[in-house]
Amino acid sequence: MRIKTFDVERWMDLYENDAVNNIAETCVNSMSVRELLELAGDTGSRIQQILDMRLTYGAIPGSLSLREGITGLYETMGPENVLVMNGGSASNFLTLYALVEPGDHVISVNPTYQQLYSIPESFGARVDLLELKPEEGFLPDPGKIAGMITPETKMICLNNPNNPTGALMGKDLLEEIVEVARSVDAWILCDEVYRMLVHEQDLHIPAMADLYEKGISVGSMSKAFSLAGLRLGWIAGSEDLIHECILKRDYTNISCGMIDDYLAALAMEKKDAILERNLGIIRSNIAILDEWVKGEPRIDYVKPRAGTTAFIHYDYHVPSREFCTRLIELNGTFVVPGDCFGRENWIRVGYAFDPAVLEAGLKGISILLRELEKEGL
Numbered sequence: 430m431r432i433k434t435f436d437v438e439r440w441m442d443l444y445e446n447d448a449v450n451n452i453a454e455t456c457v458n459s460m461s462v463r464e465l466l467e468l469a470g471d472t473g474s475r476i477q478q479i480l481d482m483r484l485t486y487g488a489i490p491g492s493l494s495l496r497e498g499i500t501g502l503y504e505t506m507g508p509e510n511v512l513v514m515n516g517g518s519a520s521n522f523l524t525l526y527a528l529v530e531p532g533d534h535v536i537s538v539n540p541t542y543q544q545l546y547s548i549p550e551s552f553g554a555r556v557d558l559l560e561l562k563p564e565e566g567f568l569p570d571p572g573k574i575a576g577m578i579t580p581e582t583k584m585i586c587l588n589n590p591n592n593p594t595g596a597l598m599g600k601d602l603l604e605e606i607v608e609v610a611r612s613v614d615a616w617i618l619c620d621e622v623y624r625m626l627v628h629e630q631d632l633h634i635p636a637m638a639d640l641y642e643k644g645i646s647v648g649s650m651s652k653a654f655s656l657a658g659l660r661l662g663w664i665a666g667s668e669d670l671i672h673e674c675i676l677k678r679d680y681t682n683i684s685c686g687m688i689d690d691y692l693a694a695l696a697m698e699k700k701d702a703i704l705e706r707n708l709g710i711i712r713s714n715i716a717i718l719d720e721w722v723k724g725e726p727r728i729d730y731v732k733p734r735a736g737t738t739a740f741i742h743y744d745y746h747v748p749s750r751e752f753c754t755r756l757i758e759l760n761g762t763f764v765v766p767g768d769c770f771g772r773e774n775w776i777r778v779g780y781a782f783d784p785a786v787l788e789a790g791l792k793g794i795s796i797l798l799r800e801l802e803k804e805g806l
């Protein structure tokens with residue numbers, strides 16, 4: 430089986446651990462085990478429970494307490510509608526592996542997380558990309574999707590909130606897309622690993638699994654819950670979907686780690702506190718980023734409404750990979766080149782961590798911009 434190189438993951442792997450100012454990261458400031466246990470309270474007895482845990486395969490689809498915790502993020506999902514996997518990435522993979530066959534037609538938004546179009550393509554599907562445009566706020570146009578679908582369209586892949594742009598689809602737009610998908614009985618896979626990370630107060634965005642009988646929501650402990658090291662995510666959808674995924678999952682991972690499951694269930698119990706922490710981080714850091722963008726005349730963006738990343742356009746004559754390589758070599762500032770998302774003259778910046786690192790990284794970019802100006806680029 431041939432599959433295209435996952436550009437953003439290869440790029441991250443090159444510099445992620447050595448960067449001085451890593452502002453390429455997409456998780457909200459990751460938590461330590463200690464922080465999580467302290468938040469959950471009763472630390473001593475929790476540690477004892479972990480020490481006494483017999484490391485069997487555990488509950489195959491994920492423990493009931495974890496799946497019940499996850500259902501709290503949805504309106505209509507019960508534990509039977511949730512399947513736990515090793516991260517959002519494995520959840521996306523399994524969903525596509527379970528549903529997409531050679532000759533199927535798949536539509537995916539672009540830019541987005543590359544899994545959503547490169548995996549179905551590798552399974553022999555014909556994939557059409559719906560190019561999201563800055564002048565349309567990087568939002569998909571349901572009319573355009575209607576013009577792309579065919580009776581063979583098996584699936585529409587969405588990402589809400591979007592990585593890299595931070596664009597957010599609201600309920601009305603999601604419902605319009607559901608109507609288009611329903612007209613040809615297509616699945617909608619919506620990667621929602623950044624769900625709930627919205628800038629506006631009290632804005633609730635429904636999950637695709639709650640909106641549509643063939644809607645699939647993929648979630649994760651990594652981003653909104655700051656626990657990427659657990660490597661846990663999930664698929665939420667109809668029981669038929671979960672059954673199809675279970676049949677394939679027997680061949681891929683059997684079950685997830687018991688300690689990971691235990692800690693994830695604790696995090697779900699404390700989800701309100703974790704989200705409050707994380708909303709505080711993204712809402713104050715977006716102001717730092719926004720001020721920097723306003724102060725750089727040859728930089729512009731569609732201001733993110735959600736998520737942890739911004740897709741930033743620069744008006745300098747230098748390819749994005751060269752821009753980013755020069756930047757890391759100049760002052761150790763690490764961002765992601767737009768070419769990982771098929772776009773030149775763009776970079777992706779993450780803003781959901783220590784504000785001091787964000788400020789240092791943005792200063793680092795400005796230093797490069799002054800050099801480019803001196804060179805007449």
Ligand SMILES: Cc1ncc(COP(=O)(O)O)c(C=O)c1O
Binds near residue numbers: 517
């Ligand atoms: C949109 C999107 N989906 C999935 C993932 C993978 O997340 P996980 O750590 O849960 O595998 C990422 C990670 O960057 C992402 O941005």
